[in-house]
Structure formats: C-alpha cells, structure tokens
Amino acid sequence: MPDGDGQSGNEIEIEAVGKVFGQGDTAFHALSGIDLTIRTGEFFTLLGPSGCGKTTLLRVIAGFEHPTSGRLRIKGQDVVGQAPNQRLVNTVFQNYALFPHMTVAQNIGFGLKMLGRPRAEIAATTDEMMHLVKMEAMAARKPSELSGGQQQRVALARALAPRPRVLLLDEPLSALDLKLRKEMQTELKRLQVETGITFVFVTHDQEEALTMSDRLAVMNQGRILQLGSPHEIYHAPTERFVADFIGETNFLTLNVIAVQGRGADLALPGGRTIAARVAEGLTPAVGTTVSAVIRPEQARIVPQGTGELSATVEGAVFFGTDTHIHLRLSDGQPFTVRRQNNDDLADPAKGETVGLSLTPGALQVLRG
Amino acid sequence: MKRDSHRWKWILVSPALLVLILAASGPLLIVAVYSFLSPGNMGGVAWDFSTDAWFRVFFKRDIFEPENVTLNADHLAVFQRTIWLSLQTTVICAALGFPTAWFIATRPANRRMIWLFLITVPFWTNLLIRTFAIQEMIRNTGTLNTALLWLGVIGEPIEMMYTDFAVLLGMSYVFLPLMVLPLYAAMDKLDFRLVEAGYDLYASRFQVLRHVILPLVKPGFIAGSILVFIPSIGAYVTPRVLGGGRSMMMGNLIGLQFGQGRNWPLGSALAMVLLVIVVVALVFYLRITTRETGGRDGQS
Ligand SMILES: Nc1ncnc2c1ncn2[C@@H]1O[C@H](COP(=O)(O)OP(=O)(O)OP(=O)(O)O)[C@@H](O)[C@H]1O
C-alpha cells in the first residue's frame, strides 16, 4: 500500500465479511469473504453489475444489515452489533428517501436535531449546507416540489450536515440525465475534497467509477474481484470479468513460451513472441494456453509486414472522437483497434491486410 | 328562541352539515320536524307546533313552581358522558390499534392477509351476542372475577358491570378493527426506507416513531378516529347491555323517549343534538389535524 501508515489511515476495515439471506434451500449468499480496507479521506467506489451485492455491503457498513460472518471496524472500533444511529456514518440512499412531510430545510437539519444540537447551530449548519448544494432558494419546499437533481442535492446535504466520518452513497446519480449527472459528478468530487469526508460510492457505471474514485473495488456475485486505483483496474485487470466489465477490451488466447518473474513470453499468431505482464498470484506454466487482454487503444495499425501481428480489416465504426476498426487476426481471433480521429487518416479498406503494433507492456495475462 | 337561532346559524355556516342533511334528508327531515311537534298520547306526535321538546333537552321546569327553570342536569350528564366515553374509546382504540396495525404491516406480504382476515373475525358474530359475552366475562360471578377469586388475587368480586369501565371495554373491543384497518392501510403505504433514513440520521426508536412514522401514518389515524368516534357517539347496544341505566349514553336516552318515555319530539330533539355533536366534533377535528398540511403549497 502506498501510504502505509497503518491503523490511523484506515477508516473502515472489513474482514472476511459474509452475508447470507434466508436459510436452508433458499439461502442466498449476497456477500462472501469480503476483505476491504477503506482509507480515511478517500473517494472509494464499489463497482459491479446489478444484484452483485453493492447495496448489501453498504447496508452492512451503515448497520442496517448484520453480517452473517466476519468483522467490521470503523476507525479501529468493532461495530458489529452497533445500531445505525450509533455509527458516525451517513447514507445517501439509492432513492434519496427524503422525508416527504418535511421541508428541504427540515430534512437537512434532521440529523442535527436528533443529535440534540442547539437550535442556532442547526439553523446555521442547515444554511451552510443549503449553500453548499445551492439549494438556498428552496428551503421551504417539500421534496415533492423538487426535481430529481434537486432531491439528490438535498439528500446529499442532509447526509453531510451532521459531519459524518464516512458518507455512503448508493448510486446517487443513477436517476439523473446525462448532463446533470456529469455536473453532479464534478460537484460530488468537489464536496468530497472540500469536506475531507471519506466517501464510499456505489455505481454500476464504469466510467463514473473511473473518473471519480481514488480507488475502486470491482464486485461480482457477492465477491470483490479486484481492488485498486482506476489506472490499475483499467490497465492491469486480473480477471476476465473485470477486463470485460470495464471499458472495451481484446481477449486473446495465447501459448506461454517462457516465464520470468512477473512476466511471461507469449507466442503470437504469425510466429512472433511478445512479453506480457501476469496478473498477481498467477504463475502460468510453460506450454499452456492463457487468456490475455489488451485495450483497443493500445494497438496501432501499421503497414503490412511491420508490427507484431498481421490482420485483415473487417470494418470500421465511426464514434466521433475516435474510430473502432474491427479486424481478424491470422489465426481467426477477432481484434479491435481504437484510433483517435485527430488527423485525416483514411479508414483501411475492408478486406485489406494490415500490420498491428502493440504498445510494449500493455498485454496482460488474466487469471482463469 | 335565542338558542334555536344560534343553532340555525351554525347549520348555515357549516357546509358539511348541509351535505349531510341533503344526503340523508328524508329520515332526518322527519326527525327535525318531529322535534318541533307535541308528543302524542300513546307515543307518536300530535301536529301542534311546539318548542317544548327543545326546551326540555336542556332545561327542567319545577313541577310545582313552573317559573322555576333549571338546567336539565340529567341530560347534560348523559351528553357529557357520551362525549367523554367516545373520546376515551377513540384514544384506547388508537393506542391499541397502532401496535396491532404495525405488527400486521411488518409481517411478510403473504402473511398480512391472514392477519387482516383475523381482525375482521369478530364482525361475523352478532354485536348483541358479543356484548353479552363480555358481560359474561366481567359480571360479579363471571369468568374474570371467578378466576381472580380462585387465584386469591382478590377477596371480593370487582364490580365491573354497569360502570363506565364496562362500556369503555365493550366499545373499544367492538370498534378496534375500525381503527386497525385504516391505520394498516396507511402503514402499508409507508416507505420503510424512510424509517431507515431516520435511524441513519441518529434518531432513536422513539424519535423515529415521533418524527417519521407518526406524521406519515397520520391520515390513517384521522380516518380511524372518525370511524371509531362517530359510531361511539351513537352507540346503543353496548351501553345498554354493559352500562344499564347507570352508565347511559345518548343512544339509550333517545331510545328511551321513543319507548317507555313516549315522547317522540324529545327523542327527535335529542337525536338532532347528537347529530350536531358529531358534526361539530368532526369539523373541529379535521381543522386541527389538517392545519399544517393545508398550507403546504403556500411557499415556493
Ligand atoms: N433482504 C433480502 N433478502 C433476500 N435477498 C436479498 C435481500 N436483499 C438483497 N438480496 C439479494 O442480494 C443480492 C444483492 O443485492 P444488492 O441490493 O446488494 O444488489 P446491488 O449490487 O445493490 O444491485 P443494484 O445495482 O441493482 O442496486 C441480490 O441478488 C438480491 O436479490
């Protein structure tokens, strides 16, 4: 770990947490063997497809669900068995859950009121929060009189007002249209930096996860598959699911020729050899077939005969900023190259044979 | 007469009452007209205009000195008891109905219907039979006293029959489902995530109840209170069987005028008073309970 200052830098420590719903035949493992450390002040994201257990994990942290097994510490203190109202953790719910019978100001002040803070302090903090989320003009409205984006901001202000140590955000932006969503992403990030509160953010939007997080965990079927910085997750996925879920990618099935330390030499179709990185914890055996990935933007089309690979053009799709060129390698595997449209390069003609040059060190061998 | 004009004014300013009168105009009109006639010899009415019945609702004339007019304390006591018992019944039903409805609303969806169904079971039996069953429970030689005597908890039977307590017990039992059902309907619509949001924001259980749940199920309380209070005010069978002559309510007083009393105009006037009490109570109640929600669009 880069900051390595141990206990004091860790906000939430989750050890071997499991959650089973139901019993016997109907038992469902919503979470299995979750190990996770969230550092103080970081923007941490849980990313995964629908139903993978993101909300369940968030609810375990908030205290709404009790883990079936494992340990959970907040700021070094064991909180299993502690009620939600005892934890200095607040939640922005997936559907906002604003109190419909209270005004915007009353909603925002609710947490402080329950904490028994003096009236003057509640009023001052409420004003400050409304200013922070730019909702001053709507203090006296009821939630039903607000737009989705406004409700979202109120939910955020309500959760921030008691100054929690940790803010849990369950897909807070999923109900918003694209433009508002982008705006709110920037705003959330700004709020997180300004307040210094640890954010645990849930999303199933990979782009959102990559742009906002300091670190993220990719989940599937109740497990954490990979944990790391957006850069690590994008460029060095360890599992097929992660590589596939985040961005577009090329999967290649290749033979291992040699293994040295954290790398391996693989045989490419056409006879050349390439050095590849190997996912942590994996030691491929020489002579076996492995699965490797490379992102479409990490390959370039070069004149026939040069580059590591040779491929036939199958078609090109224009995306505005870039073009996706679909190819087929000499052994029949599909391959896509993404080329930025910054100069007037003509698209290669269908059926043309071209060479492919791969960015050195970009190929990554996957687990499984 | 002064009091009459006052009453009529009330009717004119109360559109709710107007609607009620129009809707139930037939029988009501007859009752209203009867209250201004004279009693017939063998019951019924004689077609002579008279305000005597109305006078007698509130006042008493000394038999020997007719100019000595006093308030009719007996009637006023019955009015007072009726209102007081009905209010108590409503409060008891609300207090018992809330946890019951909450229990049902928090069961798994497929079980809730069974519990709701069980709540309605008492309606299958005739009210009179159920009331006599309560009498059997609480009379001096009834089940409860016998058991307590046998256990040695008490030395002598507790007198429960023909007391306000007996009437209260009977009415609470009979009207409880009328509180549970609308409360359940309100709770069923309650978004339990709001309860979680309350806990998340440091509210204690009691604070969640007071600041989140109660305000949100208020419509259920309002509907339930109305459904319990109105039939309580007009209750007849329960106070008759369990309260007897000692703990009489307006329903019984009215019944008496049409029966033994043979004073239909007085009975009619009393019935009108009953109606006014209900309407006034309703208007007053709706005013105070809907005050804050009434002004919800006032701001922007
Ligand atoms: N109370 C419960 N009882 C039984 N199963 C549950 C319960 N809550 C969640 N589950 C199951 O656990 C799994 C994970 O649910 P969870 O809500 O955590 O998913 P999620 O990752 O948040 O999905 P989404 O992106 O759709 O919100 C789902 O398959 C769900 O059906």
Ligand SMILES: [Mg+2]
């Ligand atoms: Mg979810």
